[in-house]
Amino acid sequence: MTETDPRAQPGPATAVAPSARLAATPVPDNVSTPAYLYDLSAVRSAHARLRSWLPEPSELYYSLKANPHPSVVSTLHRLGCRAEVSSPGELDAALEAGVPVSDILYTGPGKRDEDIAGALAAGVRDFAVDSVHGVDQLDRAAALYGVHVSYLLRVNPGGGSRGAGLRMTGGPSAFGADAEDIRACPERYTGGDHARIEGLHLYLATNITDEEALGDSFSEAIEVARALSEALGRPLRTIDLGGGFGAPYARGGELPAYPGLGARLAEELDRALPGWRHHAPTVAFESGRYLTATCGQLLTRVLDVKESHQQRVVVLDTGINHLGGMAGLRRVPPLHPDVLRPNGAAPAQADRIFTAEPPGPAMICGPLCTPLDTWARSHTLPAVVPGDLLSVPNTGAYGLHASLVLFLGHPAPLEIVTDGGQVVRSDRLTFVRRAGL
Template structure:
């Protein structure tokens, strides 16, 4: 697909999502996992309904979905998923959203604390049904020393593994809730395959130990993700050549019934499945020099590509331009009235002028919905979904203010 033609047709800032790349990422990851295991798509990575639908349909094994809000619940229903396909997660589930999820047919929840389990059970019992609950575990130790750590420290996420024996008696007989297994998510965006394998081995061993030592039901074991993808820089998502064999050996040793579904084994992925499917097109609106430093001002800023709005996971981006020749050091900034609107500080950029088109690759995950969309009231970027040379959909997120009767 010709980016310049799309930018001329739909304007900028513009996200372009390629479903052929989504298909390829799903196929490659499923082939890298042990046969018979399940893969959940973390909808938070990109909740665009067309991408979510693509992960359900098409050739090969469909993904299930992991969600943590009623907004994501609406998205996955638009994409054709049923409640039976859902794992509902998150540390702060409200009564209203638990009820909405149950009413939509969701029956599997990851719970993070005794209070969370009690809340899910109470809403299920009120509806006369049973919620199947996975206990999310915050392991006291970890294997991988790199990547984004999601375990091993005090956290709002999960039951601390060392205190689980103390609280477990009070979790076994919560009305409306049935313990069904364990959920782990120890790291995100693993730096290399060996780190990923080591973390999964650690998780599987801990799950087997907890299940045996505490007599915990283990019908479903979700061992999380950590599958990597480049973000806003050139590069390719990794291929995992050893993962399948190494995990099969570990599962055979620690959980020998897994091949017969006892337990079912699940993984999660967000960025790896959709990251390389997305490209952001932005146009230069001004170039200036201030006290010897050059600033290239684009029509896309942190309201368009926010990198989860301040978590420090974005800088620096790497861009390409139509005339991508000689390069210079400059800062790529957005159009917002804040000094924090920086996409790349003092980075290598092509020599750019007003109206030049710039492309930022590998932004199919954590794009518009992870950005400061409402800041300054600027329109959200247009999002175009393509397959090959065909444009399948064109959309833009629109926010409206709902009025309530003060009485």
């Protein structure tokens, strides 16, 4: 659920390149923090940029896991993106954003029976499955509802993708059925009376910034799709090649460019799946981080500045509970965020205790009662005192919704949405304990 906070009034946005827009957006000192600030014009710019790199015709799914805020989801749907969801919460977010069920693909390597039942009750008819059990589970659920559904069979091929921030398949994995087993026993994967295979879903790796490496990943996926289409012995209507498009995270920088990708993939698709230009099959891609990373920044205020064992320590009002929680717990590589003074934000007035020190390295910590709540051990900061407003750029993807927001019970940050220099929405997630049902 959400609640409106009228105190958040960001200033006008400046129309510049999406990667630079947030750094140039004036933010008034009276903004309530912590706060995520999302710029919908940056979402539209990133979408236009990504579409220009893809072969045509093709579909594009938006992966809600990157940022399920309804304003972001509805903006991307109006631009033509279908929604890829993988939980009841993401399904609710897509529906709240106005995405029709006909434009929703429900994925995920493990689904509870009640998750599938809830999706079927909502009208979802397109799924992705990862195993023989997943095929049977979906078929049984659809039979109980007296409906017919289609699914994409997710594939786990061999091989590897160089340059990937995270490899999704290629070894033992929850994601996808092994390509070798599909080829050996295709009849196990084609469905039952109520759930029938529509196509294949391949997502080999993520966060690849190098164009050649990304192209190689898609080339592998195309070849696997060709081979399995023949093995399954039936025409497939959809080949979802997944994503892997990189983006800066919590640091300054621009979205990577892939200017030759579309032409390369079109040529390879012509050879492997010659009917694709006439949607036989339809080729699809998906993206989360590329579409949203540069739309967001996290605003934070300094709570304390001190010297500890000859090192400057700066404590902020946000930390791993709002950004990089999994990195904070060392489950993924640690963050090295850029922490900057936002454009237009004046330094706070030092009181009689604090004197702003010269810029220099500092240990950056959050407010949580754990030493793991540390963004950086030594990061260059401007001279700051308590009350100063700072910003972490490029946090529109995997920000709040990939954090430890429930840990220690601090309020969730505001989420402020701007468009054309105007605040169009400002709300905050809240959590309510209810009796078990």
